[in-house]
Amino acid sequence: MDKVERHLRAAAAHATQPLCAYVYDLEALHRHSEAVVAALPQGCELFYAIKANSDLPILQTLAPRVAGFEVSSGGELAWAREHFATTALIFSGPGKTDTELQLALDSDIDAIHVESLHELRRLSWLAKASGKCVPILLRVNLPMPGLIVTPLMMGGKPTPFGIAADQLPACFESLQSAPNLRLRGFHFHLLSHQLDATAHVDLIATCLDQVAHWCEAYGLDIDHVNVGGGIGVNYRQPQQQFDLVAFGEGLRRLRESQPDMPRLRFECGRYITAACGYYAMEVLDIKHAFGGAFLVARGGTHHFRTPYAQNHSHPFHILPVERWPYPWPRPELHDAVVNVVGQLCTPKDLLAFDARVDRVRAGDLLVFPYAGAYAWHISHHDFLRHPHPQNWYLPMEHANAANE
Ligand SMILES: Cc1ncc(COP(=O)(O)O)c(C=O)c1O
Structure with missing residues (x-):
């Protein structure tokens, strides 16, 4: 944060226009991603879900540290392949078009996560026409009685994501006559905003039990299970974040209790990049109306939609x-x-709302932390045609840090 503040102070001193910027601390991103990888026990691998933030400096910082990138559209796939010729890519997401599936077939993809029986059939048909054999995972939506519920649930209830577990037999049957598809495993991305490490381990254990059951019942031979992303960021109480150490230990215990456990793959987005990003806005005006005080600042939710999307008052200083x-x-x-x-x-x-401040003046900067994921990339940038914010990517201070 010191580095970010120094940069913002210097920029504010020379600014000729009210300041509005995203600042990304690439060294912090480097350290955090290494810590996440180090916390995972053997037999686990971390992919980064680039939908959270696909800016090139972010991806360049992460590419050497993660096992690969998860992409969820033809646009993300093309972007990732254009800049990372050899990085492993996995392709998720509902509503993939034939063009997107064909792009995946032509892009040396590590695995395609299939979302429905119809998608499975289309992929088989395209793979056959291309003379290719495609590695796939089946994305499954499971009932999760008794498991924690977060503000953003993709599974465990009626959603358009994945294949409802009762439709799996039809997929297995279809795979019998699809020699161009190779079933490598199962994919679960059942929720986001998970803040409870123990509950997350329990969720993974439940998924693994299900997978073991399907493998036995249908004689399947798989090589990994993708347990999605979903680790959350505590925006409301930033001092209490997800307990990464407890999570790693929980996974280690789970692995010890199940020596035959398949390889686990994670595809996290928010947890990887949220903390490296800051959104800074200059206070343009201070207004009072009906007993309320308003800091009117340069920029807004068309740049930084996260608080509105998550329905919270974003912390700032x-x-x-x-x-x-x-x-x-x-x-x-x-x-x-x-x-x-x-x-x-x-x-x-x-x-932000109902936030207590000691002192604030027009011309001061408001700095919002945890703005590195689902921030600029989920915002409606051109509403009202205000200028876009500046983007500053603060490089690593130690030159060799990038190559470690
Ligand atoms: C299929 C899939 N994988 C991974 C992610 C990343 O989730 P998160 O940012 O919560 O880790 C998402 C987010 O929506 C997703 O849809």
């Missing part, structure tokens, strides 16, 4: 900026409760 070009006193507040809004003409352009 204030970076004092001494430059004040006007010949009248600065608007300022002391020991106040504020709402942070952007420049959009909608009351939904709200980034």
Whole structure:
């Protein structure tokens, strides 16, 4: 954070326009990704779900540390292959078109995660026409009685994601007459925003039990199980984050109790990149209405939609900026409760609410941490045609860190 602050202070001192920027700390990303990989026991591998943030410097930092990238569209697949010719790619997502499936067939893909019987048939048909054999996983939606529920559930209830478990027999039957498809395993991405390490291990154990049952019942020979992403970031209480060490230990115990456990593959997004990114906005104005105080800042949810998407008040801190070009006193507040809004003409352009601040002045910077995942990449950038924020990728301070 110190590095990010230093960079922002220097930029604010020279800014000719109100400042608005994303800042990414690539060294922090490097360290965090290494810590995640190190925490996973043997027999586990980490892919990065690039939908969380597919900026090139982010991917370049991660490519040497992760087992590969998970892509969820033809666009992501083409982007990843264009820049990473040899990185392992896995292809997920509902509603894949024939063109996207063909692109995957032509892109030396590690595995395609099949989402329905119809998709399975189309892929078999395309693979046969191309004379190729494709490694696949079946993505499954499972009932999960008694397991934790998070704010974003992709499985365990009616959703369009994956194949409902009761439809698997039809898929196995179809695979009998699909020599161009090779079933390598099963895929589960049942939820996001998981903050409880023990519950996550339990969820994985439940998936593995199911897989063992299918393998036995249908005589399947698989080589791995992809347990998706889903590890969350605690935006509301940033001091209490997912317990990575406990998670690693839980997985280790699970592995010890099941010596025949297949290889586990993770495809995490949010947990990998959220913490390396910061969104900074300059306070343009301070307003009061009906007892409420509003900091109106440069930018808004068209850049940083995360708080609106997750329905939370995003934590932020204030970076004092001494430059004040006007010949009248600065608007300022002391020991106040504020709402942070952007420049959009909608009351939904709200980034933080009921937040207590010691002191804030027009011209100060508001810095939102945990803005490196599902932030810029899920936002409606051109609403109102405001300028896009600047993007700064702070490089690694030690040159050899990049090559370790
Ligand atoms: C199939 C799939 N895999 C992985 C992810 C990454 O999830 P997360 O960012 O919660 O780790 C997603 C997110 O939606 C997904 O749909």
